[in-house]
Each structure stands twice: as structure tokens, then as C-alpha cells.
Amino acid sequence: MFKPIKEMMRVGNATTKYPFAPLERPEGARGKPEHDSANCIACAACAVACPPNAIQMVVDPKGGTIMWFINYGRCIFCGRCEEVCPTKCIKLSREFELAVMDKNDLEETCTYPLQKCSQCGKYFASAKEVAYAGDILEQQAENDEEAKRARELLSVCPTCKQKADAYRAKRRVDTVGDPTPDPTPEQMDEARKQADKNKAERRKEARF
Amino acid sequence: MTIVDRPLPDRLQYKPEKIELDESVKKAKAALLNDIKRSVYIYRCDLGGCNGCEIEIFATITPVFDAERFGIKNTPSPRHADILVYTGAVTRPMRVPALRAYHGAPDPKLVISYGACGCTGGIFHDNYCVWGGTDRILPVDVYIPGCPPTPAQTIYGFAMALGLLGQKLHHKDIVEDGSVKAQLRFADVPYKVRTTLEREARLYSGYRIGQDLSDEFMEALERDGSVFANINDLIAAQSDSRKAEVFRKLRGDLEDMVVTPEQQEAQLKKGLERVVPHGDQPDATTQAILRGAGVQ
Ligand code: SF4
Ligand code: SF4
Ligand code: SF4
Numbered sequence: 001m002f003k004p005i006k007e008m009m010r011v012g013n014a015t016t017k018y019p020f021a022p023l024e025r026p027e028g029a030r031g032k033p034e035h036d037s038a039n040c041i042a043c044a045a046c047a048v049a050c051p052p053n054a055i056q057m058v059v060d061p062k063g064g065t066i067m068w069f070i071n072y073g074r075c076i077f078c079g080r081c082e083e084v085c086p087t088k089c090i091k092l093s094r095e096f097e098l099a100v101m102d103k104n105d106l107e108e109t110c111t112y113p114l115q116k117c118s119q120c121g122k123y124f125a126s127a128k129e130v131a132y133a134g135d136i137l138e139q140q141a142e143n144d145e146e147a148k149r150a151r152e153l154l155s156v157c158p159t160c161k162q163k164a165d166a167y168r169a170k171r172r173v174d175t176v177g178d179p180t181p182d183p184t185p186e187q188m189d190e191a192r193k194q195a196d197k198n199k200a201e202r203r204k205e206a207r208f
Numbered sequence: 209m210t211i212v213d214r215p216l217p218d219r220l221q222y223k224p225e226k227i228e229l230d231e232s233v234k235k236a237k238a239a240l241l242n243d244i245k246r247s248v249y250i251y252r253c254d255l256g257g258c259n260g261c262e263i264e265i266f267a268t269i270t271p272v273f274d275a276e277r278f279g280i281k282n283t284p285s286p287r288h289a290d291i292l293v294y295t296g297a298v299t300r301p302m303r304v305p306a307l308r309a310y311h312g313a314p315d316p317k318l319v320i321s322y323g324a325c326g327c328t329g330g331i332f333h334d335n336y337c338v339w340g341g342t343d344r345i346l347p348v349d350v351y352i353p354g355c356p357p358t359p360a361q362t363i364y365g366f367a368m369a370l371g372l373l374g375q376k377l378h379h380k381d382i383v384e385d386g387s388v389k390a391q392l393r394f395a396d397v398p399y400k401v402r403t404t405l406e407r408e409a410r411l412y413s414g415y416r417i418g419q420d421l422s423d424e425f426m427e428a429l430e431r432d433g434s435v436f437a438n439i440n441d442l443i444a445a446q447s448d449s450r451k452a453e454v455f456r457k458l459r460g461d462l463e464d465m466v467v468t469p470e471q472q473e474a475q476l477k478k479g480l481e482r483v484v485p486h487g488d489q490p491d492a493t494t495q496a497i498l499r500g501a502g503v504q
Contacts, residue, residue, distance in 0.1 A: 015274045016360075019367040023360050028416070037382045041390045052324065052331040072377065073327030076355035083415045087390050097376045099352045099365035103343065105375065106327065106353060110382040128390050135392045140399050 025094040030077040032095040035070065035110070039089035042066045042112040042126035046081035046090055055081060064114045064123050072098055073106035087132070117157035124157035224303060224345045227310070236316040241349070244290075244370055247279030250320075251289035253309045256338065257296030260356040261323040265293065273359040280366055286312035291369065294346070297325040297338040303345055310346055318369055321348045322362075324355040331355065394426045401465055402426060408461050412454045421451060425458050435462075 016023060025031070044057045047068075054074040058067040082091045100106055114123035115130045137150035156164075183191070229237070252265055268275045269282060283289055286309040294306065310319070321342040324330030329340030342348050352365035367373040394402055409422035428442040429435055439459050446452035467475070 014271055015277070016272060018273075018360055019363055019373050025360070032377075037384065038388050039390045052333060071328060073351055073353045074324055074330055074333060075353065076324055076331050079416065088393060088419070089390070095376075096354075096358060096361045097364045097373075098354065098361065099350055099368050100375055100377050101350055101368070102379075103327070103348075103351055105377050105379045106351060108380045108382075110384065112384050113386040127386055128384075128388075132390045132392070135395075136399055139392065139395065 023096075025096065027094075029094050029096070030079065031093050032072060032098055033070070033075060033077075033079075033081055033090050034093040034095070035068075035108070036089040036091075037068075037110040039087045040068060040110060040112070041087055041129040041132045042068055042110075043086060043129045045084040045086060049080040049084045050075075051078060051080060052076055059114075061114070061123050064116070065111050066114055066126050068110045068112070070108050071106055072108070073103065115155065117160055118152070118155040119160040120157060122157060122159075124159075130154050224339055226344065227307075227346055229347050233315050237318070237349075240290075240316045241318070241369070241371065247281065248290040248370070249281050249283040249288050250291040250293050251283055251286045251309065251313065252293045252295070253286075253306060255294055255296035255302040255306050255326075255342070256299030256332075257323060257325050261295035261325070264354075264356040264359060264362060265295075265322070268359040268362045270359075273363055275363060275366060278366065278370065278372075286310075287314070289313045289317065291318045291320060291366075293320045293322050294326050294342040294348075295322040297329045297332040297335065297340055298342060298344060299338050303339065306342075306345060318349045319346050320365065320369065321351045322365075323357055324353055327351045327353050394430060396430045397426050401429075401462070404465065405458055405461060409454065409458060412457060413450075418454075421454050422458070425455060429462075 042057070044066075047053075047055045047057045050056075052074050054071050054076070056069045058069060059065075060067070077092060079092050082088070098106075113127045115125050115127040116122065117124050134151045134154050137154070138147040141147035141150060153161075252262070254262060265282075267273065269280075280291075286292065290313075292309060292313055296302070298306065310317075319342065321327045325332060326342045329335075329338060332338050333340045339345060343351075350365055350369045352361060354361045357365065364373060368375060397405075405425060406419065406422045409425070410418035412418060413421060425439070425442070428438045431438045436459070439455065439462070443452050443455045443459070446455065
């Protein structure tokens with residue numbers, strides 16, 4: 001009769017003290033994704049990666065803001081966001097006490113300003129993202145001149161860059177002439193023969 | 209014209225009606241939430257989850273987490289239940305059983321949305337056949353997020369519903385005005401070196417541990433003194449041989465990236481030779497650079 005009692009004494013109590021004492025979670029336990037808003041550049045990489053769209057970006061092109069939004073109630077704690085984040089500002093923490101009484105408390109937003117194009121004045125990307133890209137280019141630049149040039153180019157929106165490219169191509173055609181005139185039939189024949197020859201040679205090589 | 213251009217008109221869409229509580233029930237519920245002193249019985253209702261949540265609920269009533277020490281007992285009938293726990297994203301066929309369980313339980317009762325699916329629809333939120341969350345059809349009192357919530361998360365949720373613990377998470381709206389700048393990580397380590405080391409470390413030991421290891425490695429790089437001496441110190445200090453092995457490999461990758469002055473000069477020459485194609489006469493500036501680099 002004393003044997004089971006003895007055994008119980010030996011094994012002891014396996015039940016955790018939680019919630020009356022804090023619970024120690026092991027390293028690597030997946031909990032709330034902790035967002036460090038100061039280092040976030042609003043690049044939306046996490047929003048693209050997030051499988052259940054727990055993270056979303058809302059762009060307001062008129063107001064010039066981009067909003068990072070997370071719903072912890074939808075997060076599946078997969079860690080894709082921390083994998084893709086370029087500045088490592090989102091990281092799964094060990095925090096697990098996420099239950100709420102009001103659904104609104106599950107949501108969090110961070111709003112960032114957008115960057116205006118230096119040419120057309122339209123908003124085109126998150127300002128912090130542009131500044132961050134500038135920092136990286138500056139880090140790699142050989143001299144100040146190059147860094148300055150990189151920053152100038154960064155402040156132009158893709159549409160204006162495309163337009164500038166188109167104008168430059170047009171100017172070149174106007175002054176120098178068509179840079180790539182259509183090939184003559186003889187040139188085409190020649191190219192076709194060359195291609196056949198290359199193919200035959202590749203086959204030969206593959207055989208050995 | 210695509211379907212996306214023309215959404216289904218509202219009159220053709222069925223939207224579930226959410227049950228609203230009347231005043232007396234609300235009051236009784238508030239009183240119940242305020243001082244619930246007795247043992248509570250829970251009834252668990254699976255509205256089309258993946259069963260992960262069910263497994264965690266049963267893990268919660270195992271001896272290790274032992275939800276029964278708070279008097280929480282699982283009951284097989286909603287007639288005996290004080291708390292209804294709904295898991296799953298509420299598939300269309302499960303709406304009516306959910307309502308039957310709800311009406312079957314005596315008032316005042318608490319409804320808990322369990323798991324990411326129960327809270328918002330979770331990973332299934334945009335599925336065609338789900339309503340996306342318990343609160344689309346029922347008044348929910350406590351939301352327990354997680355996919356699935358661990359037993360500790362579950363206990364926390366119940367403890368909160370019973371008033372043992374307070375709520376920790378609160379809504380946050382942060383607005384930045386553009387004065388804060390994102391910090392470049394390891395600004396002293398050249399960009400290509402940093403990205404190469406990060407990539408290699410991730411290949412060696414996965415994105416999470418790999419990232420931690422490459423961070424540690426780069427901290428050693430940024431320290432004052434000889435770079436390789438610092439790295440050797442770091443390797444020597446490791447008690448975990450797996451970590452030391454990864455650091456050794458990273459050191460090898462770094463050695464491959466190191467360029468001696470002779471190699472650098474040879475590369476420069478090669479690059480400059482490529483700038484000036486054969487047969488062309490370089491202009492005066494290029495000639496000066498070439499002379500400087502020792503290319504005739
Ligand atoms: S952990 Fe996964 S689900 Fe959660 S926010 Fe990150 S990417 Fe989204
Ligand atoms: S990936 Fe990182 S930096 Fe980019 S928006 Fe998400 S949290 Fe911010
Ligand atoms: S929340 Fe996650 S674990 Fe729970 S039912 Fe949904 S998918 Fe499964």
C-alpha cells in the first residue's frame with residue numbers, strides 16, 4: 001500500500017506553476033512577432049511573405065503615407081516575416097500571453113511617410129526604404145561623388161526614370177541614327193547558319 | 209469583363225446574421241465575468257479547423273498543464289457548459305451546429321474563440337467555404353490567438369476569462385513623421401561580405417539559427433583588433449562544436465573573399481584592359497589612369 005505513495009513522492013509534482021508563477025519558455029519557442037517600428041523601412045517584404053495575410057500594407061497615395069498593419073489573431077507564427085525582413089526588425093519573441101477580450105487589441109499599426117519623386121512630385125515609395133537603400137549604396141560607393149549621385153538617382157520615381165531613358169534613346173536616334181538597324185537577308189542567313197553550327201557543336205560536346 | 213471587375217451584388221450574397229445579446233443577458237454575463245467563483249464546464253465545438261487546436265486543448269488537460277486545477281472541466285454536452293470553446297474558421301455547413309450548441313447552453317455563458325482560425329479565420333481566412341471566425345456569427349468574449357495556441361496560451365486565455373490574470377496585449381497605433389532613420393546593420397562590414405556571410409550561414413544552419421550565428425560572427429568582425437584573431441577567439445570560445453564548425457566555415461568563406469594587394473592590382477589591370485577594347489585609342493584621362501595602374 002505504501003509503494004504507490006512512495007513512488008508518488010519520488011516522482012514529485014509534474015504540473016507547472018503557471019499561471020501563478022511565470023512560465024519559462026525554451027529558446028526558439030515561437031511567440032508574438034515583435035516589431036521594432038524604428039528600424040522598419042516599410043518595404044512590405046513581410047506582407048508579401050506572410051501566408052495568412054496577418055501583415056498587410058495600406059498605401060494612401062494622397063495622404064503620402066504607408067501603413068504597416070498586423071493582426072496577431074491571424075498570425076500562424078510561421079516566422080516567414082523574420083526570414084525575409086531586410087533590417088531584421090521583426091522577430092518572433094517568446095511572448096505567448098496574447099489572449100484578449102476585445103478583438104481590436106489584436107491589431108497594431110505603424111504609419112510611415114512616403115517619398116516624393118524629385119522630378120514629378122508624386123509619391124512612389126516609402127521614404128525610409130529609399131533612405132535605407134541610399135545608405136547601402138553609400139556604403140559601397142568608392143567616393144562621395146558616387147554616393148551623392150546614387151542618392152539623387154534614388155529620389156526619382158521609376159516612371160520618371162523610364163521617361164528619361166526613352167527621351168535619351170530618342171535623342172540618340174535623332175542625332176546618330178537608328179542604333180540597331182534591321183538586319184539584311186544575308187545577315188539573317190549568316191546568323192541562322194552560325195546558330196545551327198553552335199547547336200551541332202553543343203550536341204557533339206554533350207555526347208562525350 | 210472579368211469576374212473581379214463585377215463583384216457579386218449584395219442582394220445575391222448571403223451574410224450570416226450575428227447574434228446580439230439583450231441587456232439582461234449582458235448584465236448577467238458581466239456579473240458572471242466579474243466574480244466567477246465556481247468550477248466552470250467547457251464545451252468544445254470544432255467548426256472546421258485542422259484538429260491542431262483540439263490536440264492542444266487536450267494537451268491542456270494533461271497532468272503537466274492540468275486545467276482541472278481551476279475547476280475547468282470538459283463536458284460532452286452544451287447543456288452543462290458555462291464556456292463554449294469554438295475552434296476552426298466556421299465552415300458553412302458548421303454554422304447551424306455552432307448555433308445549436310450556442311442556444312443549447314444555458315445563459316449566461318462565455319464564448320471563447322480559439323486559435324487563429326477562430327479569431328479571424330487564420331490561414332483559411334480567404335477560403336470560399338468559411339465565414340472566417342467565430343465572431344461573424346456569435347458574440348465572442350475571449351479571443352485566444354495561436355496556430356494552435358500552446359497549452360500555456362490556452363491556460364492564459366482561461367485564466368483571463370476567469371479574472372485570474374489581466375490582459376497584456378493592447379491596440380497600438382504608431383505614426384512616424386520621418387525623423388527616425390532605420391539603422392544599417394553592421395555598417396562597418398562591407399555590404400557584399402555581410403550578405404555573403406549571411407547567405408552562407410543560412411545555408412549551413414537554417415534561417416533562424418544561421419542568422420543568429422552570422423550576427424555573432426559579424427560582431428566579432430566589427431570588434432577592434434585583428435579580424436582573424438577575433439574570429440579565432442570566437443571559435444575557441446564555443447562550447448558547442450556545431451556552432452564552432454559553422455564559424456570555421458564562415459571563416460573559410462571570409463578567407464576566400466580577402467584580396468591581397470597584388471591580387472587587387474591584377475584585378476584593376478584586368479578591369480582597365482576591359483575598359484579599352486583592342487584597336488581603340490584610349491583618351492587622355494584613361495591613358496593617365498592606365499599609366500598609374502602600370503598598364504602600357
Ligand atoms: S509569423 Fe508568419 S503569420 Fe505571423 S506575421 Fe510573420 S509571416 Fe505572418
Ligand atoms: S519586412 Fe521588415 S522592414 Fe520590411 S515592412 Fe516588414 S517589418 Fe518592415
Ligand atoms: S488555428 Fe491553426 S491549428 Fe487551430 S484549427 Fe486553425 S489551422 Fe488548425
